[in-house]
Amino acid sequence: MSLDIKAIRSHFPIFQRETSDGVPLVYLDSTATSQKPLAVIEAMNNYYRRSNANIHRGVHTLAEEATALYEAAREKIARFINAPSARQVIYTRNTTESINLVAYTWARANLKAGDLVILTEMEHHSNLVPWHMLQAERGIELDFIPVTETGLLDLDAYQTLLARSPKLVSFTHMSNVLGTINPAAEIIRMAHEAGAVTLVDAAQSVPHLAVDVQALDADFLAFSAHKMCGPTGIGALYGKAELLESMPPFLGGGDMIKEVKLRSFRANSLPHKFEAGTPAIAEAVGFGAAVDYLASVGMDNVTAHEQDITEYALERLEEIPGVKVFGPSAQHKGGVAAFTLEGVHPHDVAQILDKDGIAVRAGHHCAQPLHEKFGIPATSRASFYLYNTKEEVDLLVNGIYKVKELFG
Amino acid sequence: MSLDIKAIRSHFPIFQRETSDGVPLVYLDSTATSQKPLAVIEAMNNYYRRSNANIHRGVHTLAEEATALYEAAREKIARFINAPSARQVIYTRNTTESINLVAYTWARANLKAGDLVILTEMEHHSNLVPWHMLQAERGIELDFIPVTETGLLDLDAYQTLLARSPKLVSFTHMSNVLGTINPAAEIIRMAHEAGAVTLVDAAQSVPHLAVDVQALDADFLAFSAHKMCGPTGIGALYGKAELLESMPPFLGGGDMIKEVKLRSFRANSLPHKFEAGTPAIAEAVGFGAAVDYLASVGMDNVTAHEQDITEYALERLEEIPGVKVFGPSAQHKGGVAAFTLEGVHPHDVAQILDKDGIAVRAGHHCAQPLHEKFGIPATSRASFYLYNTKEEVDLLVNGIYKVKELFG
Amino acid sequence: MDDLYREVIIEHYKNPGYRGHLDPHNIFFADNNPLCGDHIEITIQINEDETVKDARFDGHGCAISQASADLLMEFIIGKPIEEVKQLNKQDILDMLGIDLGPVRLKCALLSLKVLKAGVYGLGEASDSLVE
């Protein structure tokens, strides 16, 4: 089934805007953050207009409504990733906080000097820096699954690394630069055979692919609402129940406790143990609405549509002299095309495209080591989501020709 | 000047709702969370409908708009508390995260076993549990400024505690149960004389009083947007520049870095050093709008109005046989009245009031040790904000008489 | 006044029929609701044929928690233990004759949680007993 893109675009109010007079928005930056459908904006709107109250301990009508909405959203998110139970879904601010939560709690409780953590060369800074910090603090060791010239993970090298008995394998499900969709189930199976716990950075996969945490057998999985049609300010960490239960709490404060004395406390049960203080309530409601929206479109349809556009985009981009697209071929790849244009800096490319309303990102996309690996300081990146069209790819390509002309 | 409450109430869409058929909302739970004016709801709305993009590194129009909005809000918040510069305002999720940030970074870098941290007996769990956790991890010592029978801090006892050379004095500016407004400037001056750093839990003060961090000479000051007409999901930590600069980062990831290599990173400058990953962008915009709204009303007007209502409420409540209000007299107190009604559990009080649309909170209000001190498991709490009226106090009092009748 | 505080609840709260302590007893269990400090303890005597001979509760807390406990004790007397083990949330709501939000539900279910932990001979009362 192919998506009715016209209908879908009409769900997103931002597409009514022009970036400057008469210039419509061509938004090709969903990998950084997605746009939001009206249903999500309105869900939060209604929350603030009708049900806003602090949650959990309130007896009054508003507090009960707010609590019910907040927890119903958690159920929706749990179903969306096929978590066995909603209490295994912890609300965080974003993928970054989800990963840090694991680094501060599970990792600090379980890793000691010399213990090996395996990452990959294509990680986002969010899945590098928390481990750098732990390395500096604890003396853990880090090693990296190499990325091949074509932008895939080198699984043979991974097999070799596993012989060193890592305690944790933490990797991105989909690269935000190369677009590579990594074989997560296989990476996890191999890690488990070697006795390691796994963390999946699913910031780019949950928004774009049907992700089933039980089929993957993931131990931890982190993602952000803002990349999947949801609001900023909220993300999630999924974890296996026995791991989450065994972990010490992260932030201390209201709601994460069962009982507080002047000099001690007892932690609450899941998921509250990891949610200290007044949470992002309206944002949880919006997150739930986003998941409803994506589920109504159907994740398989979303993936198929993106695949279709990406194939077309790669074809068109590669025909432009001087353009080099990074990453694997379309079949291993999500809706991301990071490229360089010979003789023109990515910032100039992005800025000139912007004058035609075309929003692409330029820079290292929070993946500096990966850019270093490919010997470039920066790329321009176009990325696609359910609301993008082939016509927009054509506009991008025309825009790049204009850039070439200007710098020719 | 007295507030035009009718106009103010018209700014808050939620007051158009009824809690059940024909029963209007009497919202007396602003200490838990405040309601939101239309200006705040619409600011976020517009952000999502027009400018939504990820910030900081984007070159395209939307990214620049979003970045400008996000940083302009920081400037507004800095001005609102008279911070010397906006880079001293760190966005967090809430007061709780702000306090934990200090506990995880400044405190873990500066406190060792045996070092004394002074808290008070009237702290919210948010300013207890982070220190319990550090006590368990590090062996720091905790001691507490006692609360007198009338609900004030015992400053003589504090003076005695200071002789033990504490490293940190962390205290609430205003109690969320007793309503006590503590003499923050004096507490800080005394702490500084003893060589201690200070952290002010300003969750209840910044929403209700004009707070000037420079006049207070506070080292750190924590507050939440949701209690001051702003959205959920965002709060702030103010800190003195030299302290913030000397502190190690908290969460690792995108945006908080200057440079990332495969095995190391360099932290970014303030405020970004402490803001890892995609932040709560829409919420920052809403936070800025909330600060604009409060500034337009005038914080002195807000305080005066609340004082007026509180005086009236204390008068009316204390005339009800069997009612006992906790905390000091109105002149030392913000807009909070926590009370017990003889023979009736606070949960029952709250629930019966709710049937008349009156929203009060019942429980320990995340201040269990304080309740223990007063020998009660729970209280009912009515709290007031700029939109409350004396008529609402009358409805509360009538409601309590109904409860008495029912249980009589 | 309203169905939440139906007369029966206030009546059972103010004049409980089954408040007290049985000695000797076959089953004893106690727990509290940490959210509000409600406390319930129960003592139960059992007949040779595995039915409830007598039952009492003691404790303090809100009208909902105390009335539920009283109604529950009344209900189980004479019932087979096997049947007591099957009691669930809905049974309590039926006894109270009202609907409750999530926070007050905890109050209402405290006595059932304590009862079931007791009859199952568990070391700890868990929320999952009453779901």
Add this chain to the structure above:
Amino acid sequence: MDDLYREVIIEHYKNPGYRGHLDPHNIFFADNNPLCGDHIEITIQINEDETVKDARFDGHGCAISQASADLLMEFIIGKPIEEVKQLNKQDILDMLGIDLGPVRLKCALLSLKVLKAGVYGLGEASDSLVE
């Protein structure tokens, strides 16, 4: 095409007049923009009367950063050092003849930052030099 990429910018980017390296020189300084990897280094010769005798930049990066550097070198030759120390953001924007958002502003100001760190003899180039 549009005022951001005015011909003068593209022209200075493609055919810079002051790209190079002076030897001997009185001042040398180098820095990069960590966001995009742009790199600028400058060498400057100074006359006895404290005016700029000659100036060159080298480096790589976007058109904005490289053109600004070229325009800046052209501008300062012959000027008193004291005047060079006073240059600020607006001067660069005037040379470019365009307005810039916050991200691209960093590109535009990189050469000024490097220049000022050099003439002030600082160990490190800080953003506050060009505000």
